[in-house]
Amino acid sequence: MENLREQWLILISTPVYVAIILLEILLTNLHLKKTYNWKEVGVNLYLMLLNSGIDLAFRIVYLAILNYFYQHAIITLSEGVMYWLALLLAEDFLYYWLHRFDHHIRLFWAIHVTHHSSEELNFTVGFRSSVFQPLYRFIYFIPLAWLGFSPVNIAFMYSATQIWGIFVHTELIKKMGWLEYFMVTPSHHRVHHASNPKYLDMNMGMFLIIWDKMFGTFQAELPEEQYGKIKYGLTTNIKDLNAVNLVFHEWKNISADLTKSDITFKDKLGYVFGPPGWSHDGSRMTSQQMRNHEAGLVEKMKVEQPENSSHLTLVPQLVGTQHPHEI
Ligand SMILES: [Zn+2]
Ligand SMILES: [Zn+2]
Numbered sequence: 001m002e003n004l005r006e007q008w009l010i011l012i013s014t015p016v017y018v019a020i021i022l023l024e025i026l027l028t029n030l031h032l033k034k035t036y037n038w039k040e041v042g043v044n045l046y047l048m049l050l051n052s053g054i055d056l057a058f059r060i061v062y063l064a065i066l067n068y069f070y071q072h073a074i075i076t077l078s079e080g081v082m083y084w085l086a087l088l089l090a091e092d093f094l095y096y097w098l099h100r101f102d103h104h105i106r107l108f109w110a111i112h113v114t115h116h117s118s119e120e121l122n123f124t125v126g127f128r129s130s131v132f133q134p135l136y137r138f139i140y141f142i143p144l145a146w147l148g149f150s151p152v153n154i155a156f157m158y159s160a161t162q163i164w165g166i167f168v169h170t171e172l173i174k175k176m177g178w179l180e181y182f183m184v185t186p187s188h189h190r191v192h193h194a195s196n197p198k199y200l201d202m203n204m205g206m207f208l209i210i211w212d213k214m215f216g217t218f219q220a221e222l223p224e225e226q227y228g229k230i231k232y233g234l235t236t237n238i239k240d241l242n243a244v245n246l247v248f249h250e251w252k253n254i255s256a257d258l259t260k261s262d263i264t265f266k267d268k269l270g271y272v273f274g275p276p277g278w279s280h281d282g283s284r285m286t287s288q289q290m291r292n293h294e295a296g297l298v299e300k301m302k303v304e305q306p307e308n309s310s311h312l313t314l315v316p317q318l319v320g321t322q323h324p325h326e327i
Contacts (some may be wrong), residue, residue, distance in 0.1 A: 004261035006156050007257035013163050020167070021123045027172055028122075040120050042127040042240060047114055050247070051129030051289045059155075062138035066151035067293070073148040082156075087149050088207070091141065091157050098140040098209035099204040102130070109276045117246065119233040121193050126166030131247050161207040168192075187221045194230045197294040198222075 025036055031173045077083055102112035112130040141154050169191040176185040192203040200221035205211050212218035221230070238249055244251075257263075257271040260280075267280035277286035285293065 006159055009159050009163075015239070016163075017123070017166065024123050024170060024172055036122060036124070037120055039241065041124045042117055043126040043246060044118065046243060047129050047131060047223070048245070050131045051134065053216050054131060055134035057132050061156070062134070063151045066138055066141060066145040066154060069142050070144035070148070072153055075144055075148040077148040078299065079153075083149075087144065087153060087157050088161070090144055090147070090149075091154065092161060092205065092207045094140045094143065095158075095161070095206045096204050096215075098137060100201075100215075100217065102133075103201045104275050105273055106250075106254065106276045106278070107272050108136075112252060113234070114246055116193060117234055117238050118193075119237055121169055121171055121190060121232050123166065123169050125193070126169035137300065151270055167207045182208055182210050188212075190230055190232075191219050191221050193232050195233055195235045196228065196231055197287070197290040198227060199230070200290060202237075235246035281287075 009301045028036070029259070037062055044298050083100060092210075099112075102108040111132045115125075115128050115130050118125045118128055137158075144154050145151055164184070168184055168186045170186050171190065173186040176183070178187055180187065184203065184207060188203040188205070188209050191199045194200075199219055202217055203209065203212050204217055209218065238246065240249075257279075261265075263271075263280050270278050270280060275286045275288070
């Protein structure tokens with residue numbers, strides 16, 4: 001019965017996805033904007049298939065682990081409106097932290113980076129999954145099972161909020177009025193996919209933006225005349241789009257860093273568990289350092305060219321070209 005619920009969700013959401021993608025293609029063509037890059041779309045769908053395959057194969061294992069904690073739950077909950085509301089809030093909160101750690105620990109960034117590697121933003125990028133995330137996502141949801149939420153309901157709620165998570169990958173919808181206050185919107189998620197320093201590692205939420213506002217990772221999308229155009233993708237984009245490289249390129253970078261001859265064990269830990277962009281000799285920059293660097297440049301411009309201080313659009317590009325370090 002419960003499994004049926006998730007199947008219904010897939011049955012209903014699939015034609016909706018197809019419809020919004022077709023609508024997006026139609027509208028972008030009508031507005032004579034750049035159309036879909038079909039090679040990128042192919043990559044997005046390929047990564048989705050890989051992710052779904054791993055999720056399906058591993059599902060029996062993670063549901064069993066969650067079930068163990070559910071059997072030892074500290075509370076017996078009965079399903080009602082409050083139950084589903086609490087599950088939505090708690091799961092979205094835990095996903096926020098999963099996503100935040102994915103961005104701040106290089107080992108997990110190496111998995112999540114595929115979701116950010118597209119230089120375009122359209123609905124199909126929502127399907128460009130972090131292929132191996134299903135192998136560890138459930139760990140974040142263990143507290144839910146231990147609190148008395150059934151594993152099947154946890155999986156169902158994740159799939160349900162993910163529908164919204166896919167919907168926010170678009171340039172078509174500018175702002176969503178009062179929803180901007182508490183929901184993750186396309187405007188918020190455009191910021192999340194941007195490589196401009198001020199936007200890096202911001203807006204981690206899947207369904208609600210309140211967690212970012214509470215924990216200091218919220219950044220509104222700024223008008224182009226104030227901060228320049230959004231540049232999607234990574235601070236250094238991947239040239240080789242072959243399937244293996246797309247999924248494993250950051251693993252290769254980690255392994256290259258670990259085999260450096262002049263580094264200590266502590267440095268090695270830094271290369272695996274430190275933030276992306278960390279280096280033992282300071283030759284790269286983390287996103288925080290890029291932000292600080294950009295802020296420094298802005299201050300310098302204000303002092304040196306006060307008449308131009310309102311035109312800061314050159315700054316992101318300047319930072320990108322001077323320090324082409326992938327984060
Ligand atoms: Zn992300
Ligand atoms: Zn995204």
